[in-house]
Amino acid sequence: MSVGFGNWLDERIGWRKVWDAIFLRKIPKVNWLYTLGSATLFVALLQGITGILLTIYYVPTPDHAYDSVVFITTQVPGGWFIRGVHSWGASAMVLLSVLHMVRVIMYGAYKYPREVTWFTGVGLLLATMGFGFTGYLLPWDQKAYWATIVGTRIAGVAPFIGEPILRIMRGGEDLSAVTLARFFGTHVWVLPTILLLFLGFHMYLVIRLGISAVPGKEE
Amino acid sequence: MNEKERQEYLEQYKKDKEKGVPFFPDILFKDAVISLVIFIALVALAYFVGAPLEPRADPADTSYTPRPEWYFLFLFQLLKYFPGSLEVIGVFIIPSAAIILLIALPLIDRSAKRHFLRRPFILGATILSVIGVLFLTIQSNREIPPPLEVVGGDQTALLYTENCAPCHGPSMTVPESVNLHEVIAQSEHEGMPAWSGDLTSDEIDALAGFIISPAGSQLFTDNCSECHEVAELVASNPIALRESIQLGLEYEPHAELDIPNWSTSISQEQQTTLLNFLVAPDGQRLFATNCAPCHGQSVAFAGGEEQLLETISQGGMHLDMPPWREMLDDSELDLLARYVTDPNSVPEGAETFQANCSSCHGERIPSSEDLETARQIIAEGGGHEMMPVWGEVLTSEQLDALVTYTVAAAEGTSVEVGQELYSQNCALCHGEFGEGGPNPSRAGDIIFPISTEEYLKTRDDFTIRSIIAQGQPNYGMSPFGSVFGGPLDDEDIDALVTYIRSWEANPPVELPPEIVVEVDEDTVALDTEQIYVQLCAQCHGLEGEGGIGPSFEDSQFQDTRTDTQLLNAINLGHEATSMISWGDVLSVDQINEMVALIRRFGSPSVSGLPTPEGVSFASDVMPIFEAECAACHGNFGGWDASTYTSVLGTGNNAPVIIPGDPENSLLAQKMLGTHSIGAIMPPAGLLPEDEIQVILDWIEEGALDN
Numbered sequence: 001m002s003v004g005f006g007n008w009l010d011e012r013i014g015w016r017k018v019w020d021a022i023f024l025r026k027i028p029k030v031n032w033l034y035t036l037g038s039a040t041l042f043v044a045l046l047q048g049i050t051g052i053l054l055t056i057y058y059v060p061t062p063d064h065a066y067d068s069v070v071f072i073t074t075q076v077p078g079g080w081f082i083r084g085v086h087s088w089g090a091s092a093m094v095l096l097s098v099l100h101m102v103r104v105i106m107y108g109a110y111k112y113p114r115e116v117t118w119f120t121g122v123g124l125l126l127a128t129m130g131f132g133f134t135g136y137l138l139p140w141d142q143k144a145y146w147a148t149i150v151g152t153r154i155a156g157v158a159p160f161i162g163e164p165i166l167r168i169m170r171g172g173e174d175l176s177a178v179t180l181a182r183f184f185g186t187h188v189w190v191l192p193t194i195l196l197l198f199l200g201f202h203m204y205l206v207i208r209l210g211i212s213a214v215p216g217k218e219e
Numbered sequence: 220m221n222e223k224e225r226q227e228y229l230e231q232y233k234k235d236k237e238k239g240v241p242f243f244p245d246i247l248f249k250d251a252v253i254s255l256v257i258f259i260a261l262v263a264l265a266y267f268v269g270a271p272l273e274p275r276a277d278p279a280d281t282s283y284t285p286r287p288e289w290y291f292l293f294l295f296q297l298l299k300y301f302p303g304s305l306e307v308i309g310v311f312i313i314p315s316a317a318i319i320l321l322i323a324l325p326l327i328d329r330s331a332k333r334h335f336l337r338r339p340f341i342l343g344a345t346i347l348s349v350i351g352v353l354f355l356t357i358q359s360n361r362e363i364p365p366p367l368e369v370v371g372g373d374q375t376a377l378l379y380t381e382n383c384a385p386c387h388g389p390s391m392t393v394p395e396s397v398n399l400h401e402v403i404a405q406s407e408h409e410g411m412p413a414w415s416g417d418l419t420s421d422e423i424d425a426l427a428g429f430i431i432s433p434a435g436s437q438l439f440t441d442n443c444s445e446c447h448e449v450a451e452l453v454a455s456n457p458i459a460l461r462e463s464i465q466l467g468l469e470y471e472p473h474a475e476l477d478i479p480n481w482s483t484s485i486s487q488e489q490q491t492t493l494l495n496f497l498v499a500p501d502g503q504r505l506f507a508t509n510c511a512p513c514h515g516q517s518v519a520f521a522g523g524e525e526q527l528l529e530t531i532s533q534g535g536m537h538l539d540m541p542p543w544r545e546m547l548d549d550s551e552l553d554l555l556a557r558y559v560t561d562p563n564s565v566p567e568g569a570e571t572f573q574a575n576c577s578s579c580h581g582e583r584i585p586s587s588e589d590l591e592t593a594r595q596i597i598a599e600g601g602g603h604e605m606m607p608v609w610g611e612v613l614t615s616e617q618l619d620a621l622v623t624y625t626v627a628a629a630e631g632t633s634v635e636v637g638q639e640l641y642s643q644n645c646a647l648c649h650g651e652f653g654e655g656g657p658n659p660s661r662a663g664d665i666i667f668p669i670s671t672e673e674y675l676k677t678r679d680d681f682t683i684r685s686i687i688a689q690g691q692p693n694y695g696m697s698p699f700g701s702v703f704g705g706p707l708d709d710e711d712i713d714a715l716v717t718y719i720r721s722w723e724a725n726p727p728v729e730l731p732p733e734i735v736v737e738v739d740e741d742t743v744a745l746d747t748e749q750i751y752v753q754l755c756a757q758c759h760g761l762e763g764e765g766g767i768g769p770s771f772e773d774s775q776f777q778d779t780r781t782d783t784q785l786l787n788a789i790n791l792g793h794e795a796t797s798m799i800s801w802g803d804v805l806s807v808d809q810i811n812e813m814v815a816l817i818r819r820f821g822s823p824s825v826s827g828l829p830t831p832e833g834v835s836f837a838s839d840v841m842p843i844f845e846a847e848c849a850a851c852h853g854n855f856g857g858w859d860a861s862t863y864t865s866v867l868g869t870g871n872n873a874p875v876i877i878p879g880d881p882e883n884s885l886l887a888q889k890m891l892g893t894h895s896i897g898a899i900m901p902p903a904g905l906l907p908e909d910e911i912q913v914i915l916d917w918i919e920e921g922a923l924d925n
Contacts, residue, residue, distance in 0.1 A: 023243035028235035030246070038250035039257055046258070066275040073272060084265025092261060094290045105324070105345050108333035112220050112228065115325035122322050129290070136288055145276030146285030154298065157310040173679070175278070213235040215333035 021207065028213035036100035037206075043093045044195070047131075050086040051188070058138065060184035062177050065140035090132055097125050108219075109212040117205040123198045127191055134187040137180060148183075149175055224331040284386065293352045296359035302392060317348075373440040375429045375449055375496075378422060382414065383430075391430050399427035400502075425449045428496040435496025438489055442481070457498045457509065458612050464490050495614055502624020505617060509609070510625075528622045532610030544598040547575070556594035637718025640711055644699060651769070653722060656793045658695055665793075666694075675723040680716050687712050747812040750805065753842050755813070758798070761909060763820030768798065777821035785814045834917040835925050836863060843910045847901050858886075863924045878922035881915045890914065 010016045057076055059068040072079040101121065104110055110118035137148040152175070156166030171178030220228075240246065277283070287295050294314065301309030320327070328341055335342045362384070383391070393399060403423045404415040414423060429436045439449065463470045467482030485493065498505070544552060551571055558568025609618065642651065650656050653670030668674065687707070688700025699705035700712060707715070752761065755768075763771030770776060780788075789810045792800035801810065834840065844852075844860040852860040858870035867876055875886040885894065890911060892899035899905065917923075 023247070024241050026236045026239045027242050027246050028232070028239040030239075032249065032253070034246075035250050035253040039253045042250075042254040043257060043261075046261070062276070069272060073270070080269060081262075081265050083270045084268070085261050087270035088261050088264040088268075091289065092257060096257075102345065102349065105341065106335045108328075108335070108338065108341075110325045111328070111331075111333060112225055118325050119322060122318075126318070132288055132290060139272055140276045141273040142276055142283050143271070143273045143286065145278065146283050147287045150285045150295070151287060151291070154294075154310050157306050159307060159311065162311070210232065210236060213232060213239075217334055217336070219231075219331075219333040219337070 025207065025210070027211055030211060030214060033103045034211060036096055036103055040093065040096040040100055041199070041203075043089050043096060044199070047086060047089045047093060048192070050082050050089065053082050054086060055188060060138070060180055062140060062180055065138065065180060069139045069141075090135060093128055094132060097128050101125060107212060107215055114205070114209055114212060117202060117209065120198045120202040120205065124195065124202060127195045127198060130191050131187060131195075134183040134191065137183045138187065140180065145175065148179070152179075220329055220331045228331065289356065292359040293355035296355040296362075299362075299387065373436055374444070375425045375436045375439075376433070378418075378426055379429050382418070383426065386411070390433060393430060399430060400424060403427060421449070428498070432492050432495040434489075435492040435494070438485065438493045439496060442479075442485065442493075446478075457494075457505075457617070460497055461494060461612055464493065491614060495617075498613070498617055502620040502622075505613070505621045506624055509621075524622055524626050527625060528618060531621060531625075532608070532618060542598065543575070552594060552598055555597055556590055559593050559597075560590050634714075634718050634721050636711075637714035637716070637721075640707065640715050641718050644707065645715070648696070653719070654793075654798075664695070669719070670722040672723065675720065680720070683716050683719060684712055687715055747809065747816050749838055749842070750809065751813065751816055753846070754801075754804075757846075761907060763817065771817050771820035774821065777818065782814050782818075785817060786810055789813055833925075834913055834920060836917060836923060837925070839913050840917045843906070843913060847906060847910070867922065876918055876922050878918065879920075881918040884918055887915060887918060 006016075054072065057068055057072045057079065059065060069083070072083055074080070104118070104121070110121075133151060136151075137144045152166055152169045155169060156162045158165065167173070169179070169182070170176070171182050286292075297313065298306065298309045301307075328338065330338070332338050400420075400423055403418075403426055404420075405413050414426075418426070425436075436449075439447075463473060464481045464485065466473075467480035468474055468478075473481075481490075543555075547555070554565060554568045554571055555576070557565045558572055562568065609621075613621065645653075648656070648659060648666055649669055650666075653668055655666040655668040658664035658666045686696075688698060688705070689703055690696045690698035690705070692698075697705065699707045701708045758766050758768035759771060760766050765771070765773070788798070789805070790800060790802040790807075792798045792802075805813070841863075844866065848860040852858050853865070858873070858875055859865035867874055870885075872885055875889075876884045881887040888894035889900040890906060892905065905911070
């Protein structure tokens with residue numbers, strides 16, 4: 001029955017080929033360090049799910065943001081837990097992607113033919129940092145507000161482009177409702193889109209080129 | 220990697236792959252295990268620790284220490300090593316370079332070698348970067364909050380730890396010729412509060428001293444703090460400070476005391492360290508304590524910085540006053556001596572002074588109490604003035620600060636420059652205080668006030684700058700920017716904007732005008748003096764000295780206006796300013812009398828307001844209560860200032876007035892601030908002296924209802 005259904009579906013969408021390419025592909029013998037990339041992907045997925053759940057109650061305006069976060073934490077069933085996972089997940093994501101990167105450097109995995117995989121990887125790391133930076137402001141608590149004041153000012157120091165960048169990030173001279181709206185928009189729309197594009201390309205290349213083998217002493 | 224190496228790699232990889240395992244289930248199992256472990260860890264963290272949430276954001280809270288998330292801490296820490304103008308290196312150059320290097324890594328390392336031991340350069344660079352980031356993160360954690368240990372009751376160090384260390388770390392390097400006092404007091408960049416709100420000037424100077432010379436603060440704590448407070452010493456004369464240390468027990472105030480001989484117990488080097496701490500290189504304060512007693516507050520110096528440095532360092536040694544008796548005859552000497560003793564008695568001396576003395580003395584007339592001494596000094600010349608040789612007293616940092624301040628102050632702050640430019644270019648139409656008035660270029664049009672809080676809040680600097688530069692031709696304002704053919708360059712306009720901005724904190728014009736006019740029989744029946752005190756004095760001052768409105772004592776004001784013009788001004792007012800049209804309130808006769816009264820302010824021999832014989836409650840005291848007290852007292856409970864009976868009979872501690880005994884009347888005590896509990900009344904501070912006197916006299920005379 002299931003085989004029959006599998007065949008029926010395969011004739012129509014050709015899933016067996018995809019399955020073979022992704023799941024039955026042969027992988028050189030690798031060690032546990034090679035799981036870091038998948039682990040990062042897993043956390044990214046977790047962040048996506050918990051993040052979507054949080055947006056159901058979160059309100060991105062200065063007069064309601066803090067209250068809505070308090071509401072999520074104290075009133076919504078399990079809200080405190082979802083928020084806790086999302087908050088710690090952010091740290092885990094940064095940590096895991098950096099460790100993954102160090103592994104890639106150590107094994108020379110960025111070399112021929114995987115240079116482009118590396119470029120997309122750096123893009124993913126920067127996007128992750130962007131998530132961290134923009135997500136930080138959203139609770140609109142003291143830490144959020146002041147760290148963002150300092151953070152955006154740091155960007156404003158850059159010569160020539162600093163001042164415009166600062167204004168774009170803040171949406172004006174000062175940190176305001178516009179800033180919060182921008183950070184929120186970036187955090188839930190812009191960066192996820194960027195992340196998905198880079199991630200898709202990254203994964204495609206990983207599958208196409210295969211995971212690099214652990215280099216021997218002579219390589 | 221050449222073509223051969225590439226082929227070799229691909230073949231090798233193909234072999235590795237064949238020896239390997241399928242992704243599913245082998246590899247996927249490993250991934251699932253790790254993901255599960257991470258998931259459990261996150262759940263545990265979320266469950267046991269939870270997500271932090273601090274108090275709601277408070278943009279007004281200056282005491283908060285901003286700290287980014289842990290993964291940005293290394294960047295935050297990095298910035299601390301690049302103070303001032305170097306900031307751009309830490310903020311921009313290093314991070315950008317790091318990102319570019321990271322992206323370009325596959326293009327830089329293109330060899331066929333893959334094992335990390337065969338790539339020592341990459342291995343080393345990676346390890347160094349990781350260690351660097353770890354070090355910066357740890358360092359940042361060590362320096363921020365867990366407050367630093369304050370050693371041995373060093374009060375200034377404590378001040379520093381509480382206020383500065385959270386952002387600046389345990390110590391700070393300051394580039395030369397930075398006016399630390401100003402930076403601390405006014406704040407230099409966003410995120411840094413202007414400390415002048417929280418700290419006293421002495422504390423700020425102590426901090427500045429600490430930043431420059433932390434060891435000096437320690438020396439102070441060890442040696443001086445038993446008897447002295449930091450604030451007491453930073454505010455004192457540097458000459459005395461230096462002597463107290465260098466002369467040891469010979470320094471008079473120390474002579475009788477049982478203390479070590481500082482000149483020997485503290486080494487030469489430590490003495491400088493200590494002095495650097497105590498006399499912080501704060502140009503403004505140095506000027507105030509050291510120069511102002513002789514040179515006055517006005518800073519007039521036209522020379523260059525080096526010249527000034529030389530003059531100050533050499534002090535009295537540069538003063539080379541010739542013996543004037545060789546050049547002037549006796550009558551001229553007499554004239555000068557009399558002039559410097561009392562400039563007003565011999566106005567004609569000014570010319571002689573200008574001709575002979577001004578080139579060195581400037582506008583400041585040296586003052587002498589005694590005619591004989593003055594004559595002798597002028598006649599003999601030479602080292603008549605004891606300007607200290609500051610080069611021996613102040614350290615070089617302090618001298619630099621003093622010179623920088625003096626040169627800058629001589630040019631005037633941008634607010635002062637702006638004010639000057641404003642009165643030359645803008646005041647004619649916009650009024651001296653931006654209060655507006657009739658538009659001279661368009662009859663019947665009124666220029667609205669530009670100094671209200673509302674106006675300034677709703678226009679940013681850019682807007683004001685453009686209005687000044689490009690003018691508003693539609694409203695008859697010509698362009699003032701030099702680019703548009705006007706007289707002002709960009710710097711001038713910036714100074715103007717700064718001056719106009721300075722109104723925002725304390726707007727000279729409030730709209731709508733808060734003038735309470737009771738148009739009932741009683742008010743209108745008042746005599747002219749009373750009307751003036753109640754209504755006009757609010758803006759023009761009790762003595763006609765001016766305030767928000769122009770001064771009547773000003774001879775120019777009196778000379779350029781005819782009686783009819785004055786009458787019209789009072790009758791019609793200036794639209795959109797606090798000067799309303801009084802014709803609605805006052806009769807023509809009253810206005811005519813008012814014009815006469817205003818004219819009396821102009822002639823100094825006649826006193827503006829006649830001193831009343833005996834104080835009347837209704838016409839003298841009550842107006843003061845109404846103007847100064849009734850806004851709260853009468854509306855908010857407690858003492859009620861609205862009628863005679865309530866004045867004497869109400870209040871939580873009634874009676875507040877003991878007739879005949881002002882000293883023991885609570886009202887007088889509150890008004891004078893001598894009452895030990897609670898604040899002075901009104902909360903804005905002491906009332907004008909004459910108003911206080913009226914009330915005291917009234918109580919003294921028995922607090923009658925007359």
